[in-house]
Amino acid sequence: SVFIGSSIGSLTEIYASLQKSIGATENLFAILDEPAEPLSPVTAIAPEDALHGNIRFSNVSFSYPGRESLPVLRKISFQVRANQTIALVGPSGAGKSTIVSLLLRLYDTTGGHISFDNKDIHQFPLSALRSQMATVPQDVFLFGGTILENIAYGREDATEEEIIEAAQKANAWEFIERLPLGLNTIVGERGMQLSGGQRQRIAIARAVLKQPRILILDEATSALDAESEKLVQDALNKLMEGRTSIVIAHRLATIRQADKIIVIDKGSIVEEGTHHELVNIDEGLYRNLCEMQFTQ
Numbered sequence: 001s002v003f004i005g006s007s008i009g010s011l012t013e014i015y016a017s018l019q020k021s022i023g024a025t026e027n028l029f030a031i032l033d034e035p036a037e038p039l040s041p042v043t044a045i046a047p048e049d050a051l052h053g054n055i056r057f058s059n060v061s062f063s064y065p066g067r068e069s070l071p072v073l074r075k076i077s078f079q080v081r082a083n084q085t086i087a088l089v090g091p092s093g094a095g096k097s098t099i100v101s102l103l104l105r106l107y108d109t110t111g112g113h114i115s116f117d118n119k120d121i122h123q124f125p126l127s128a129l130r131s132q133m134a135t136v137p138q139d140v141f142l143f144g145g146t147i148l149e150n151i152a153y154g155r156e157d158a159t160e161e162e163i164i165e166a167a168q169k170a171n172a173w174e175f176i177e178r179l180p181l182g183l184n185t186i187v188g189e190r191g192m193q194l195s196g197g198q199r200q201r202i203a204i205a206r207a208v209l210k211q212p213r214i215l216i217l218d219e220a221t222s223a224l225d226a227e228s229e230k231l232v233q234d235a236l237n238k239l240m241e242g243r244t245s246i247v248i249a250h251r252l253a254t255i256r257q258a259d260k261i262i263v264i265d266k267g268s269i270v271e272e273g274t275h276h277e278l279v280n281i282d283e284g285l286y287r288n289l290c291e292m293q294f295t296q
């Protein structure tokens with residue numbers, strides 16, 4: 001966001017078009033490292049590139065460019081079936097965000113393979129892949145522009161009716177409607193400052209409009225105010241229905257609902273199962289995290 005407010009127009013544009021293709025993300029530098037590939041506006045997906053939502057990591061290893069001596073993921077294997085919800089949990093620095101970055105192909109694996117519906121990740125055009133995924137990050141960045149533009153990001157063809165409907169489903173409409181300029185309110189650095197929960201609901205509205213096959217959710221670690229919290233949670237629960245969801249989870253409620261929990265420590269999967277299975281592992285990392293870390 002440091003760059004966005006500056007007058008370097010071209011960088012702002014590059015950033016805007018990148019964000020458009022992958023949805024909001026905090027990881028600006030990861031994206032700017034991405035080898036240049038034309039990012040076409042969202043167009044119809046070729047039938048062979050349409051995702052069902054099955055994901056498989058097979059022996060995936062990874063180290064960040066220039067840090068080859070520091071493996072961040074070590075032979076990670078897991079499978080997600082279409083429409084399942086998977087929670088990634090583990091201590092800070094374990095590698096959860098890195099798994100998400102690989103899924104979005106912000107980086108390529110240094111070992112092993114990622115596939116969607118049994119097809120290698122490299123067989124999909126990057127734009128097709130990313131236009132079928134949406135991310136709702138912990139700390140949502142809104143670019144300088146109207147609320148309408150922020151919601152329609154990546155779906156410029158959306159009508160105002162569709163945008164309002166998306167805002168309603170995201171539980172964002174009630175606060176937007178109360179603003180004097182409504183959808184035309186300018187937000188971002190030079191505009192109206194929205195609360196964390198409000199910004200998150202804008203990101204959810206953006207995702208609702210995008211109707212992704214795969215939803216990536218980075219749960220907030222810090223609690224939002226109670227009302228916002230519930231509105232965000234309800235909107236997310238609706239959004240997750242009928243699509244594959246990968247959640248970097250910090251809330252016990254989310255984790256309990258997940259079809260599968262993958263516990264990561266120092267770049268390896270150390271436990272995998274449902275909440276019920278994992279809390280019963282004596283001295284288990286998950287059980288430990290439950291006692292120490294997760295928000296009730």
Ligand code: ATP
Binds near residue numbers: 064090099
């Ligand atoms: P947290 O819960 O704190 O977000 P995490 O489990 O998501 O942690 P990652 O962000 O994936 O962990 O980080 C895994 C490791 O990779 C850490 O040691 C981190 O320092 C390193 N790392 C993350 N991003 C980069 C990057 N862009 N360049 C180099 N190293 C990185």
